[in-house]
Amino acid sequence: MTLSELSLRNAKRQAADYLVYFVTIIMAAALLYAFNGLVFSGEIRELYSMMSSLPMAIVPASIVVVCIFGWLVSYAANFMLTRRSRELGTYILIGLENRQVARLFFLENLAVGGCALVLGLLIGNLLFQALRAMILALFEMPYVFSLAVSLPAAGLTLAYFLLIYLLALYKSRKRIREMKIYDLIYFDRQNEEAVIRTGRNRRRMFALSIVFGIVGTFLLMIGNLLLGIIGAGCVIFFLYGFFLTFASGVPAFFEKHPAGKYRGQNLLVFRTLTAKLGTMGMVMATISLLLTATLIALGTGLVFRGIFDGRAAEHACFDLYIGAGEKGRPVDQACLDYIEGNILVEQSLTYEVRLNENNGVRQYLDDCGIEYFYTYRQDPVIRYSDYAALRAVAGYPAAKMEPGQYLIHCIPYLSEPLEDFRQPITAGGRMLVPGGVYTEHLIQRYAADNGQGYILVVPDEAAAGCDLLHHAYAAKTARPVGEEQVEELFGISNRIAERERGDTYDSDDYDTVYANVYEEKTAAYMTALTVLPLYYLALALTMTAATILTIQQLGESRHYRRQFALLDKMGMDAGEMAKALRTQFAIYYAMPAVPPLLIGIPFILNLAKQPEPEIMVGLSSPAAIVAIALGVFFLVYAVYIGVAYISLKKNVLPER
Amino acid sequence: MLQVKNIEKYYGSKNNVTKALDRVSFDVEREEFIAIMGASGSGKTTLLNCISTIDTISAGDILLDGEKISELPAGELARFRRERLGFVFQDFNLLDTLTVEENIGLALSLNHADAAGVKGRVREIAGKLGITDILGKFPYQISGGQKQRAACARAMVAGQSLLLADEPTGALDSKASKNLLEIMTQMNRDLGATILMVTHDAYSASYAKRVLFLKDGRIFNELLRGERPRPAFYHEILDVLATLGGDISDVI
Numbered sequence: 001m002t003l004s005e006l007s008l009r010n011a012k013r014q015a016a017d018y019l020v021y022f023v024t025i026i027m028a029a030a031l032l033y034a035f036n037g038l039v040f041s042g043e044i045r046e047l048y049s050m051m052s053s054l055p056m057a058i059v060p061a062s063i064v065v066v067c068i069f070g071w072l073v074s075y076a077a078n079f080m081l082t083r084r085s086r087e088l089g090t091y092i093l094i095g096l097e098n099r100q101v102a103r104l105f106f107l108e109n110l111a112v113g114g115c116a117l118v119l120g121l122l123i124g125n126l127l128f129q130a131l132r133a134m135i136l137a138l139f140e141m142p143y144v145f146s147l148a149v150s151l152p153a154a155g156l157t158l159a160y161f162l163l164i165y166l167l168a169l170y171k172s173r174k175r176i177r178e179m180k181i182y183d184l185i186y187f188d189r190q191n192e193e194a195v196i197r198t199g200r201n202r203r204r205m206f207a208l209s210i211v212f213g214i215v216g217t218f219l220l221m222i223g224n225l226l227l228g229i230i231g232a233g234c235v236i237f238f239l240y241g242f243f244l245t246f247a248s249g250v251p252a253f254f255e256k257h258p259a260g261k262y263r264g265q266n267l268l269v270f271r272t273l274t275a276k277l278g279t280m281g282m283v284m285a286t287i288s289l290l291l292t293a294t295l296i297a298l299g300t301g302l303v304f305r306g307i308f309d310g311r312a313a314e315h316a317c318f319d320l321y322i323g324a325g326e327k328g329r330p331v332d333q334a335c336l337d338y339i340e341g342n343i344l345v346e347q348s349l350t351y352e353v354r355l356n357e358n359n360g361v362r363q364y365l366d367d368c369g370i371e372y373f374y375t376y377r378q379d380p381v382i383r384y385s386d387y388a389a390l391r392a393v394a395g396y397p398a399a400k401m402e403p404g405q406y407l408i409h410c411i412p413y414l415s416e417p418l419e420d421f422r423q424p425i426t427a428g429g430r431m432l433v434p435g436g437v438y439t440e441h442l443i444q445r446y447a448a449d450n451g452q453g454y455i456l457v458v459p460d461e462a463a464a465g466c467d468l469l470h471h472a473y474a475a476k477t478a479r480p481v482g483e484e485q486v487e488e489l490f491g492i493s494n495r496i497a498e499r500e501r502g503d504t505y506d507s508d509d510y511d512t513v514y515a516n517v518y519e520e521k522t523a524a525y526m527t528a529l530t531v532l533p534l535y536y537l538a539l540a541l542t543m544t545a546a547t548i549l550t551i552q553q554l555g556e557s558r559h560y561r562r563q564f565a566l567l568d569k570m571g572m573d574a575g576e577m578a579k580a581l582r583t584q585f586a587i588y589y590a591m592p593a594v595p596p597l598l599i600g601i602p603f604i605l606n607l608a609k610q611p612e613p614e615i616m617v618g619l620s621s622p623a624a625i626v627a628i629a630l631g632v633f634f635l636v637y638a639v640y641i642g643v644a645y646i647s648l649k650k651n652v653l654p655e656r
Numbered sequence: 657m658l659q660v661k662n663i664e665k666y667y668g669s670k671n672n673v674t675k676a677l678d679r680v681s682f683d684v685e686r687e688e689f690i691a692i693m694g695a696s697g698s699g700k701t702t703l704l705n706c707i708s709t710i711d712t713i714s715a716g717d718i719l720l721d722g723e724k725i726s727e728l729p730a731g732e733l734a735r736f737r738r739e740r741l742g743f744v745f746q747d748f749n750l751l752d753t754l755t756v757e758e759n760i761g762l763a764l765s766l767n768h769a770d771a772a773g774v775k776g777r778v779r780e781i782a783g784k785l786g787i788t789d790i791l792g793k794f795p796y797q798i799s800g801g802q803k804q805r806a807a808c809a810r811a812m813v814a815g816q817s818l819l820l821a822d823e824p825t826g827a828l829d830s831k832a833s834k835n836l837l838e839i840m841t842q843m844n845r846d847l848g849a850t851i852l853m854v855t856h857d858a859y860s861a862s863y864a865k866r867v868l869f870l871k872d873g874r875i876f877n878e879l880l881r882g883e884r885p886r887p888a889f890y891h892e893i894l895d896v897l898a899t900l901g902g903d904i905s906d907v908i
Contacts, residue, residue, distance in 0.1 A: 258774070258775050259771040259772040259774075260771070261758070261761075261771075262761055262764065262765045262769075262771040262774040262775075263765075263771040264765075267754070267758055267761065267762060267765050268762075271751075271753045271754050271758065272753055274753075275752075275753035559752075563751055563753075566749050566751065567766070568734075569708070569710055569737065569743055569749075570737065570738060570743065570762070570763060570766055571733075571734045571735060571736065571737030571738025571739070571741070571766060572734065572738065572766050573731065573734050573735075574730065574731075574734065576766075
């Protein structure tokens with residue numbers, strides 16, 4: 001029998017052992033292929049002019065993912081080596097050379113990996129279809145299922161894969177070639193060395209790691225790049241310090257409280273836990289780090305998505321809107337001429353936004369301590385007749401206002417405090433009482449918009465007495481305004497600004513142009529560019545953490561089985577055994593998930609509040625983002641834990 | 657104390673039945689030390705597993721203090737093993753993740769003993785078995801003989817009335833074996849432990865007060881030590897083994 005035949009037969013016989021390795025490679029290949037599919041998809045590129053830059057976001061993310069998977073596959077290969085070391089050692093014992101055994105292991109892994117890669121590509125194609133459907137949905141384009149395989153994507157996946165795979169196998173091969181028979185036969189008995197041994201050092205390190213964790217989380221929340229990097233370093237130190245010291249701290253605690261140790265199932269639970277953590281503190285810390293990164297990537301993705309969705313919702317309420325930048329200057333005639341000549345307008349309005357002489361509402365919001373963006377302090381006002389027409393252009397129902405009243409139209413973020421604002425105001429020398437609050441999207445964020453955060457709707461005669469802030473134009477069109485038409489309007493505005501006002505740039509010189517389809521596409525593009533790579537990373541990180549936990553657990557099932565067989569003989573109740581296993585299991589999986597929660601939740605909450613709080617409402621509000629991120633995170637984690645628990649329970653508890 | 661009445665045990669399916677125990681009957685008195693001998697496959701371990709309720713019998717009855725253990729429901733069986741039986745196995749079966757003290761204390765913990773008193777009771781039994789100085793060590797840090805003494809301590813600490821030992825000296829060298837057997841004798845004599853020991857080593861069996869010989873699942877012979885010195889009893893055991901014929905090489 002040749003070596004390759006022997007290795008193929010081994011691979012077949014070890015199918016169960018190789019399952020984790022097999023699944024790891026399938027998942028890695030599938031994920032890489034799916035995202036490579038996006039890089040090479042002409043259909044995706046043609047969705048929007050700027051989508052051609054999507055590879056710029058996906059490829060760097062893929063490189064990070066290749067590094068993560070490289071480590072994972074290497075870990076899985078090492079696990080297989082551990083499982084099979086005794087057998088491989090026996091081959092050397094009966095006369096095979098190290099070099100031949102290394103080759104045997106290499107060929108086996110190549111056979112398993114090759115099959116997994118092919119399967120991975122097939123599954124990856126389905127995953128690509130899901131991603132394609134997601135992106136097409138973002139751009140509101142119809143989706144048609146297709147099974148066409150992208151050869152360039154498959155080629156790039158193969159290239160990434162060769163890199164991952166050969167590196168992992170090279171390491172195992174090198175290890176086998178350098179190992180002595182004894183090392184191979186007793187390889188499965190080797191543990192990680194305890195890094196910190198003495199009690200005093202351990203306590204110091206534990207306290208120091210907690211301090212680093214707190215400091216690191218704060219630095220991550222500040223929002224400064226350099227401090228963020230230092231913060232990330234502190235968090236990494238915290239995770240490793242914590243897990244390397246915690247395990248040895250638990251026995252010390254129980255030494256001081258021996259009665260607690262023998263109560264209920266404490267003895268079994270705490271000893272299994274410390275035995276695990278004592279030998280795999282480094283791995284646990286790494287898993288915790290991966291889960292922290294997963295949660296942060298998920299949360300950051302949701303924050304970005306919230307921002308782009310919020311912007312699009314606010315800016316896309318009119319088919320076309322132009323806000324004149326310079327104070328008092330009307331909307332450029334050249335723009336209006338272009339619209340008249342190129343865009344079929346059904347209904348349009350040219351109007352003015354004015355500034356009241358006082359700032360009672362702005363002051364009230366400031367007093368409430370609400371953070372939102374504004375550049376002028378006075379309250380913006382609009383004539384009721386313009387407001388009524390504007391609502392009609394936007395397609396909103398009419399808003400009724402009695403004489404002597406004023407209305408507030410605000411962004412949803414400010415609706416709650418402004419609904420409580422019951423003060424009369426003075427506008428154009430007239431006293432007005434509140435008549436109601438409206439919160440439909442109306443473009444209310446920047447200087448050339450319909451107010452910043454809010455606008456007061458006042459009777460026409462009251463508005464006449466207020467200073468002019470800027471002119472604006474809004475239109476309802478027969479067909480959506482195209483990307484080229486918006487670009488042309490930008491171009492006209494820019495050319496006029498440059499021609500009339502020379503080289504000195506002032507944002508007030510430029511007009512603001514919003515068209516709903518353009519805004520929605522921009523949001524979709526920005527989402528695809530930032531959110532997809534973050535979710536890609538989050539998925540890869542979760543998969544890696546989950547796989548390592550599976551590998552660890554598989555390695556331990558023999559030990560668990562032995563333990564429970566003995567406990568059964570000693571007369572432990574079946575219910576108590578199941579409870580002990582459940583508790584051990586719950587603590588084991590909760591441990592690496594706790595630090596990510598402590599770091600991730602404040603980080604995401606802070607991030608969601610930071611850039612544009614006024615658009616982070618509803619499902620994009622900070623609390624909702626944290627809840628969704630945790631929901632997705634724990635859903636994936638819980639599914640995995642559930643499956644792992646059922647399989648472990650079946651495998652290790654004695655049968656009745 | 658223990659009555660084994662006509663027990664039978666079959667393995668296998670309908671067309672391929674193996675009879676492991678065939679109408680085995682004997683009684684064990686309180687504070688007795690009985691050895692069960694026989695060649696490989698004679699049914700020794702099966703008998704021990706049936707008495708310890710780890711395995712079920714196909715026919716017959718096993719009574720401990722008049723209670724039919726073969727009819728106990730699963731929950732009661734666990735309680736029975738926990739409270740009444742102590743085990744000593746050939747491969748020690750100590751949990752690697754627990755210290756010696758914790759391994760012994762585990763038996764008390766499973767019996768829901770008062771947690772505060774566990775340490776004291778463990779120290780007391782450890783003192784009697786001479787393993788006080790290794791209580792803080794893990795199984796991989798101590799010798800085979802010490803492991804087996806720790807297993808004996810675990811088998812006795814919760815006040816179990818019957819100690820079942822399956823080839824307890826099987827993995828020990830002769831010195832450690834002798835030491836363990838003396839400790840078991842001491843447990844039987846001074847602590848009142850009733851011991852049922854399966855062995856295929858005549859030397860080990862000679863420490864017992866009575867030896868039962870199993871062959872092909874049946875009791876083949878029985879020897880009582882009486883007032884004889886141990887060496888004489890040992891030779892008598894060897895003589896019986898010789899009459900077992902071709903299996904002699906398996907049992908010495």
